[in-house]
Every structure is written in structure tokens, then in C-alpha cells.
Amino acid sequence: MAEQTSTRENAEALAIGALGFIAGDPELLPRFLAITGIEAGAIRQAAREPGFLAGVLQFILAHEPTLLRFAEETGTPPAAVGAALRALPTGNDTYEAST
Template sequence: MANAASMREEAETIAVKALGFVAADPELLPRFLAVTGIEAHSIRQAAGEPGFLAGVLQFILAHEPTLMRFAEETGTPPASVGKALRALPLGDDDHEHSI
């Protein structure tokens, strides 16, 4: 069984792939920025904040077609995205949901 550090490292790797996936998509990026309230020029700074990577995965998981496209394009099993979310800071499903 993998230890917590290697699980978190793997989770961060998936989240960084997800961020690249979102950033490269001309439709997803504006939606992500609108949902998070982050300005495009602030993404690098925001990426260092606790919970940012979890937020990227929550964004991917919130829309099944996006999740499936991410999984297909990156070779990441869809179930791994949810597991990665739970391994990241602030990714334990104890977050506010939009109304």
C-alpha cells in the first residue's frame, strides 16, 4: 500500500495535468476562471495556495463530459481523479457547494 506522501505526490501530478488540460482549453479556461474568481494573470500565484489543486480537480469532476475527456486525453482513469482529490489539502469533500 502506498504511503501518504507518495499518494499526495501522485495526486499532485494528476492535478497538475488537470490544470494543464484546463489551461489549454479555450472553453474550459474562462469557465474555470469565472468559477474560481481567479484572474488569468494570477493563476501561477494561486497555484501555490493550499486547496488550489483540489479546486482544479473539483472543477474537472463537476462535469462528467469534461472528466471523461480529461481521462481520455491524459490516460488517467476517471476514478483516479476522485482519489487524487481526496489526497490533496482541502480536497476531502468538506467544502462549500455552489447554490
């Protein structure tokens, strides 16, 4: 399953799904907005910025209970979230070299 999220397109799709997961949770969304400093009305604009999708996955990965709940609710193996992060811009230091 980690291979499925190794491409940028699949990684972006996973991150967009994670953003939907966050946005649909009344406890996670305020925490995400507070940590990122993004206002709710500015999420669409922020999503166009390089690194935003990587930040969404970093948010999911930073809290194990959130990661496990996301994994369970979406049928995504937890390791696939980390693999997707590494496939995105600013997901790691070697992204530029790998494209």
C-alpha cells in the same frame, strides 16, 4: 491505477496535469476562471494556495463530459481523479488525519 494517485505527490502531479488540460482548452479556461474568480495572470500565485489543486480536480469532477474528456485525453481512469482529490489538502475532511 487508483493506488498510483493515492499519494500526495502523485495527486499533485495529476492536478497539475489537469490544470494544463484546462489552460489548453479555449472553452474550459474561461469557465474555470469565472467559477474560481481567479484572473488568468494570477494562476501561478493562486496555485501556491492550499486547496488550489484540489479545486482544479473538483472543477474536472463537477462536469462529467469534462471528466471523461480529460480521462480519455490523458489516459487517466476517471476514478483516479477522485482518488487524487482525496489525497490533497482540502480534498476531503479527513486529509489532516491521514497525513
